[in-house]
Amino acid sequence: MSTELLPGRRRFTLTSVLADLALLAWFTFALFPILWMVLLALKTSAEQTSTYFAFSPTLENFGTVLSARGTELTSVDFTSTLITSVVSCVGAVLVSLIIGVPAAYAAGRWKYRGSNDVMFTILSFRFAPELMVVVPLFVIYHQIGLFDTRVGLIWVLQLVTMPLVVWILRSYFQDLPEDLEQAALLDGYTRRRTFLTVALPLVRPGIAAAALLAFIFAWNNYVFALILTGNEANTVTVAITKFLGGGGQAYYNLTAAAAVIAALPPLILALTIQRYLVRGLSFGAVKA
Amino acid sequence: MGTLKVQGLRKKYGKTTAVDGVDLAVENGEFFVVLGPSGAGKTTTLKCIAGLLEFDDGWIEIAGRNMSGVEPYHRNVAMAFESYALYPQKTVFENLASPLRSGRTGRYGAEERRRRIQTVTDTLGISHLWERFPRELSNGQRQRVALGRVLVRPADVYLLDEPLSHLDAKLRAAMRAELKQLGELADITTLYVTHDYQEALALGDRVAVLRDGRIVQVDTPEQVWHQPVDTFVARALGQPEMNLLDGRVDGGRIRVAGGTVSIPVPPALGVQQRQAVRVGLRPRDISTGADPGAEPPGRLRMRGTVRLAERLGRSVEMSVDVAGTPVIVVVSSDNARPEGDEVDLDIALEHVHVFAGGEPDVDTPRLGAAGIELGKQA
Amino acid sequence: MTTTTDTAVSTAQRLVLDRLYKTFESRNRESFAAVRGIDLDIEPGEMVALLGPSGCGKTTTLRMIAGLEAVTSGDIRIGETSVASLPAKRRNVGVGFESYALYPPLSVRENLAYGLKARRAKNVDQRVDSMAQRLGMTDLLDLRPAALSSGQKQRIALARALIRNPPVLLLDEPLSHLDASQRQHVRRELKVLQREFGYTTIVVTHDQLEALSLADRMAVMDAGVIRQFGSPDEIFDDPDNQFVADFVGEPKINLVGGTVRIDGDRTMVHIGRAGELVTASRIVQHDQQVTVGLRPQDCRTDVSPAAPCLEGEIKVYENLLEFGQATVNVPGVDDAMVVQTPAGHRWTRADPIRFTAAPERVYLFDTETGERLR
Known part of the structure; x- marks a missing residue:
């Protein structure tokens, strides 16, 4: 069959999947600093240099900054x-x-x-x-x-x-x-x-x-x-x-x-x- | 109400000359139409008169007052724009009230304002649309509101810029009739600009034909139609365009279509032997179904083959091959002939126009008062 | 391999649309049936116009034939082959779009060659040359689209659709970008070319004049269905229903209410307070309420004193010199009627006017369904 499909039908070709993956990678790269900033803001001073995602979140930092x-x-x-x-x-x-x-x-x-x-x-x-x-x-x-x-x-x-x-x-x-x-x-x-x-x-x-x-x-x-x-x-x-x-x-x-x-x-x-x-x-x- | 005089108006945009010495004199209460193709300088002329554009040379007088240096809001001129130019954030009522609220078109109380708007919207049949916004209107309704905003206020001169051009053909014909009625009922000085020859003929007391920023002819619709001063005016009026057949004067007759067809040269035409001329025949002046045979006096007969027949509603446009020269003929479908048929064409000599000869794309002037002379001689 | 065989017209093919449907599904809105069961049988070499107001489904139909839109149900056959499930590029259909769709950076020659090269065709240059010659535009080949007039662009867009020798040619509003006088020339040219080349052609248009003048046969569409299919003469002189009568013809047909009166073997229709016309309709009953259609162009004003006619008073008279157009108030009729009057006779406002029309040109329609009562 032809690779060209009629309009309106969803296509799952190798290129389209690769394009989606590339897009996802770009998003992760672009948004990661923001995510990291938010996570960091929830960490205690003891955990602030750790790179684990698992930690006990706290809102204490916001209080500290404003007080x-x-x-x-x-x-x-x-x-x-x-x-x-x-x-x-x-x-x-x-x-x-x-x-x-x-x-x-x-x-x-x-x-x-x-x-x-x-x-x-x-x-x-x-x-x-x-x-x-x-x-x-x-x-x-x-x-x-x-x-x-x-x-x-x-x-x-x-x-x-x-x-x-x-x-x-x-x-x-x-x-x-x-x-x-x-x-x-x-x-x-x-x-x-x-x-x-x-x-x-x-x-x-x-x-x-x-x-x-x-x-x-x-x-x-x-x-x-x-x-x-x-x-x-x-x-x-x-x-x-x-x-x-x-x-x-x-x-x-x-x-x-x-x-x-x-x-x-x-x-x-x-x-x-x-x-x-x-x-x-x-x-x-x-x-x- | 007032008169409008324009003299020697000139306007350049950079290097292109949009208006090149236009003279106009519109009488009090006259409906004056300027007809021209797009790019002829129609809108530029209107905007100069309204004071919206600065011009390079010339002089404008409205109601006896010289307008140089007068701001648009002091000119007492109303204008309908081709784009309608309705205020999108205002309702129909507010759009119409706008000129009455400015204080420069007269002072009106709320009551008086309402009454004037009521009168105008009743005439235009848009009274039920008062609370609508322009985006909620059809093109035809917008066009009426735009006209309403012009008519609701007193003005010395009303300027209308192609008010019907964005309407479809059917609506345009209906609105044209309404405009005609309005023009007859209200005796107002109007300068109306259009590219549609039917509007010009139907509406104008007089018509000025504009070409490349210059006025070619100013006359009554009948005169412009029957006595076009050159081939440009002749082609500008009529759809399909006038047939222009190249011919030559030969022995007291003008011969066209390879010499197979000829008409007598009217004495007053002032042409010489061998001179090249063009013979103009309007497609609707030609009829079919003449008896083959002798040509009666005062008429021109031609024989040809129908090459193409196109239905145009009730009428049929036929392209007839007369000895190798195509002649466009429009007749009612009842008198039309199928493609391939031989057909005898007939036209009264009084409907034959004679122009000077020239290169294919160059317009040439009319010779004498040919139509009338030809008819008389017969 | 010679030029002639290469550019010769491939045999024109029959095009059949068989109960064609198109429904647009949309996630948040109701699905929209754009085309609802279209049957068309187009002869090889015939030019057919699809005419209708915007949103009637004519362009969707064209796009389905071209393969730009999937078919919901039904079939499209070119010759003996069903093409409904083929992708656009394998259908061998030439398409001329509404916009010229010429690539601006390419010369006319390159524009024409583009489609051929994409298909790895041979003798591209020869084919372009011979097409240009046939369309009389050899001198335009080295220009860029920006340097062309709109009429020329239209011709080149047409040439590009033709150059692949498609058995079926589709044209979407081919004349809509031209001004009035150009339109006339290009229209005539298009018709002559189509005859000469002999393609099976479908033209989509919203302009009734264009459809009437171009087409061998035309389909008048409304809301996804064909309301009438026939020759321009049939459509104009013998409309099947009120929609067709109203959509085709300019100025618009007068549509007024009337009551049938059978008078011996004559069928009369009573209009307004005192008007009466003879009609050729036979399948109506005495006292039946009908809608009467009367074209302004069919009105005659030379009425003998005793003959049945409509009488009114001129509301507006426009002298168009080729003929006149009168808007007439007829007593008892709500909307003013439009009457075309012969050249030469001048009228003024408030003049009385009497007019009538030939019986076969007085159309009667069912007031409910709008179907023609013949």
């Missing part, structure tokens, strides 16, 4: 770094939305001399290695008093998130049929009201997607937070590493527990706005 004992070990209050992270990331996302959404609209709608250059310049902030700009920023921050403040963090994280927001939303605005806004202009609305009442509501899914991505990028930022803050405005990413111990013992289990806690806010955020993300993907179907 005064944790602060004692790392000289940083983990709970307050969580708050700092949330405040600075939300702040950075808000700043980049307030400035980035109109910028993206302008970039998506109007072509003028050098409009592509401007867009490229915005993107180029993402090209520069953070370590390259962080030293001058360190000096400037010290001089103008932004060092180790939450405002300073917001300002520097906004550098990370703004290009993302502008580039993602620009394509959303470009996908909007221009006719809609033109119809509104002829209905008698000014350009500003046309933007606010016609264009903006239609890119809401895009805004949700861009905001989530921006938040994740800001949340995971390590270098800026490490160098531009002292003890007052540390972020979680920095705080996690302190459990690895600068001077004394390395608490791998506590580090893992802190990492698990730190992974929760972006996860929760992603789940809550998942609905918008899916709608964002199927945006084309809404076209009038």
Whole structure:
């Protein structure tokens, strides 16, 4: 018989089985660090270096990280770094939305001399290695008093998130049929009201997607937070590493527990706005 | 209500010229149709008039007011878009209320707004759709809502951009009749853009034929149909297209189809001996079933073989081979002949058009007022 | 081995669809019967159109013939061979898809040769050359698809389907991508080519005009079944049911309620308040309620004073110069009726108009089933 089967019938050929196995292997490899992190977070200090999967799980580590004992070990209050992270990331996302959404609209709608250059310049902030700009920023921050403040963090994280927001939303605005806004202009609305009442509501899914991505990028930022803050405005990413111990013992289990806690806010955020993300993907179907 | 004047309008996109010196003068209350193939610059012209596009040269006047530098929302112009451009997040009612809420088309209380929307939706037969969203409507309904949003408000000029083009053939014919009725009932200045010659003929008080950004002819539908100024206009109106037969003037007659068929040269035509010409015959002006034999005065007779007969609903389109020249003929199925049959074709000389000769793909101008002259001479 | 034998048309084959069914099973939704028992017997060399609204099962039928969709039950025979269980590549069926499906990076020549090379055919270049010659497109062979007009692309897509000399050719909406004037030319060309090459051809279309003009015979489909199969003349002049009458014909047929009155050997049908038409229908009873179908193109306005007719008032008159189209309010009839009027006579709104039609063109349908009452 022919190896080519009619459509709709399940095929079990050697290649398809091999492909499935390869896929499985890739998944294991990709997800294993996360699994290991979770397992490690449940181990006691005595078991933390063992590689056995069998152990007696405990939630003690999470308590330790969040309590005064944790602060004692790392000289940083983990709970307050969580708050700092949330405040600075939300702040950075808000700043980049307030400035980035109109910028993206302008970039998506109007072509003028050098409009592509401007867009490229915005993107180029993402090209520069953070370590390259962080030293001058360190000096400037010290001089103008932004060092180790939450405002300073917001300002520097906004550098990370703004290009993302502008580039993602620009394509959303470009996908909007221009006719809609033109119809509104002829209905008698000014350009500003046309933007606010016609264009903006239609890119809401895009805004949700861009905001989530921006938040994740800001949340995971390590270098800026490490160098531009002292003890007052540390972020979680920095705080996690302190459990690895600068001077004394390395608490791998506590580090893992802190990492698990730190992974929760972006996860929760992603789940809550998942609905918008899916709608964002199927945006084309809404076209009038 | 108001007049619309456009003079010397020019618009380039990069290196391509979309509109190349368009002049229009639409009278108060006139239904004016611009007919042209896609890419002729129809939509660009409309958007320039509406103020949605900046143009390179020219001058636009609406209701006696020069429009240069006037924002679209200050022009008092309503426009229906080819894409309908309904606000997807708003209901039908809210879509229609939008122009009434802006405050720039007049001030309306909630009561007055409701009343106006009621009137328009009753006329268009969409009153039961008020609470629906555009995505819940059929194409025909969307198209009505788009028209409704235009008609619900007062405006000096109404611009309609191919409003029927996305409808299927049957719905399009029905909507065309409705538009015609609306145009007759409401005496409003309308500029209507289309690629469909039947819409142009049915709806227009006058028709302008646009080609490559230039206006080729402006006339009443009858004039454009009976006296096309060149072969482009002649081919643009009529489906199937007008037959164009290459011929030559020879001894006071125009000979086509290898010399087997000839018509007398009308005196006023101004052609010379041996001059190349094209003879235009509309497929539906030709009939079958003439008596073979002598050609009566005022008529042209041709004999040929049916090569192909295609049923087009009630009528049949026949490709008839007249001495090696194919002639397309459309007749009612009752008068059609099967493939392979000999057939005698007949056409009145007053329906014969004469154009200058030229290369196959080059359009050439009409010679004299040939149709009428030919008829008179007979 | 000469070019002529290699490119000669393989004998056209008869194509038979025998009680063909296709049901789409879906895990979370109800199963959907797309094709529900189709019988078709297509003569060798015949061109048959499958016509119907979207979702009527015509494309599914085509895909089953091509082998792109498994058959749920029933049989497909090409010649004497049952092909229902053969994979697509062994069915020897040429398919022209709705989209041109030309590979953009390849030249026209390579596009045409592609299918042959995949089958390790011999004399590929010769076959391509001779096909191009027959279709009059030798000058296009070295171009890339991007440089072609849509009409040319359509022709090349057709050539690619033809080049394998399939005994059966399937075309899915072959003209839908063309604009009106191109469509006319390509349609005529397609018909002539099909005649000349003599393939057994199935064309799937939703455009009734295309089906009428192209096909030797056509099947009008609705909801997975064939509602009528016949020549274009039969379909248009003698529809079996209201669906066919309504779907085929543009402008749309007028469908109005009526009451039968038998008057001696004449059958009359009473319409609206005072209208009456003579019909050729015989299998109806006095006082029977029926749906009357009257095509706008069949209406005549030269009615002698005493003759039975419909009377109304012009609501809209459109002068299309080749003819006129009047929308008429007839007293007692809910929807306005459309009447095609002869060229030359002009009407204006509110003019009275009288019209009638030949008895054999006044169709009666059962109000319940929509079946034709002959």
